[in-house]
Amino acid sequence: MTEAERAAFWRGKRVLVTGGAGFLGSALCHALAALGARTTALDVMNPDGGANIANLEGASVLLVRGDIRDVELHSLCQEVDVLFNMAAQTSHMGGQKDPVADIAINAVAQVRLIGVMREAAPQATVVHASTRQFYGRPISLPVDEFHPVNPPDANGVSKWAGEQYWLLEQRVLKRPVVSLRLTNCYGPRLRIRDARQTFLGIWIRQVLKDEPFEVWGGEQLRDLTYVDDVVRAFLLAAEAAPQPGVAGRVFNLGGSPPASLLDLAQRLIAANDGQGHYSVKEFPADRAPIDIGSYHADDHAFRAATGWAPLVGLDEGLRRSLDWYRTRLADYT
Numbered sequence: 354m355t356e357a358e359r360a361a362f363w364r365g366k367r368v369l370v371t372g373g374a375g376f377l378g379s380a381l382c383h384a385l386a387a388l389g390a391r392t393t394a395l396d397v398m399n400p401d402g403g404a405n406i407a408n409l410e411g412a413s414v415l416l417v418r419g420d421i422r423d424v425e426l427h428s429l430c431q432e433v434d435v436l437f438n439m440a441a442q443t444s445h446m447g448g449q450k451d452p453v454a455d456i457a458i459n460a461v462a463q464v465r466l467i468g469v470m471r472e473a474a475p476q477a478t479v480v481h482a483s484t485r486q487f488y489g490r491p492i493s494l495p496v497d498e499f500h501p502v503n504p505p506d507a508n509g510v511s512k513w514a515g516e517q518y519w520l521l522e523q524r525v526l527k528r529p530v531v532s533l534r535l536t537n538c539y540g541p542r543l544r545i546r547d548a549r550q551t552f553l554g555i556w557i558r559q560v561l562k563d564e565p566f567e568v569w570g571g572e573q574l575r576d577l578t579y580v581d582d583v584v585r586a587f588l589l590a591a592e593a594a595p596q597p598g599v600a601g602r603v604f605n606l607g608g609s610p611p612a613s614l615l616d617l618a619q620r621l622i623a624a625n626d627g628q629g630h631y632s633v634k635e636f637p638a639d640r641a642p643i644d645i646g647s648y649h650a651d652d653h654a655f656r657a658a659t660g661w662a663p664l665v666g667l668d669e670g671l672r673r674s675l676d677w678y679r680t681r682l683a684d685y686t
């Protein structure tokens with residue numbers, strides 16, 4: 354699809370983005386608004402997650418505050434063309450502490466949303482934000498979609514269940530559904546106040562405040578996806594979802610070539626003109642049992658199905674992220 358064709362595809366489309374004030378949801382909202390889609394963001398604005406009112410600044414999007422567990426969903430879903438389903442309890446430690454709330458959002462409320470979508474928007478395409486987390490500690494690298502599912506924590510169980518309910522909608526009712534299993538994503542609008550949304554959030558904050566950050570372990574490999582590449586992946590997934598061979602599929606989404614945490618720490622400092630320092634610490638004992646070790650995705654299937662490839666390299670993505678936050682630290686720390 355050319356850019357003009359993409360704009361024509363999205364212009365006037367009714368789109369609902371759950372979790373639309375969060376990191377990835379808000380980035381998607383900005384892109385959708387720019388493409389002329391009529392976009393509603395639904396978000397509970399939970400202070401423990403990535404929601405931030407500043408995330409939607411400048412986007413022509415309707416923000417509805419509500420909890421997918423109990424908000425009146427029917428009018429929000431009525432005749433939508435596309436649902437981007439980003440809302441989730443995303444904290445791994447949070448899921449361990451309160452697995453009932455975790456599964457209530459990530460699985461039970463998904464079934465509720467599915468029921469309403471059947472009535473209010475039976476033809477709509479759904480792109481569901483899923484996670485690499487439930488593969489657990491990889492038995493081999495890179496990890497493709499056939500890797501066994503072995504959730505290391507409650508959040509992995511609930512996210513896997515939620516995804517499976519959405520896939521049933523395609524299998525049973527032929528709704529165009531695609532699930533993208535994301536790896537660590539980063540970039541503008543990521544929560545950087547603390548380490549709740551990836552280690553990179555707190556690293557960025559510390560570097561910009563000229564304070565040391567901690568690297569836990571250091572040898573673990575990670576692949577990172579820059580937010581603009583994530584957004585493009587979701588748009589491509591929605592555009593391709595009705596096609597045979599795409600509908601009902603789960604796809605891993607990777608990004609930059611794998612790098613160790615130590616390498617990432619050094620590249621973040623280099624992206625900050627050499628300014629910044631860190632110390633290496635042992636992995637905290639309370640997190641070690643749910644740590645997945647090294648991970649990087651085999652995302653050939655998604656690339657082949659949609660033509661997606663990451664466009665923003667790691668060093669460039671780190672530079673762009675730092676530049677973005679430099680003038681916005683008051684809103685994000």
Ligand SMILES: NC(=O)c1ccc[n+]([C@@H]2O[C@H](COP(=O)([O-])OP(=O)(O)OC[C@H]3O[C@@H](n4cnc5c(N)ncnc54)[C@H](O)[C@@H]3O)[C@@H](O)[C@H]2O)c1
Pocket residue numbers: 371372373374375376377378395396397398399402403404405419420421422438439440441442443458462482483484485512534535536537538539544550551
């Ligand atoms: N960012 C990543 O690296 C990453 C990696 C793997 C998977 N994911 C998945 O991508 C999706 C988006 O993640 P994100 O990084 O943007 O997280 P985020 O926390 O920034 O966004 C999630 C949003 O959902 C909202 N939300 C949570 N519970 C809700 C509820 N009950 N009702 C309505 N809204 C609710 C939050 O307020 C938040 O704004 C999630 O489903 C997450 O599991 C993200």
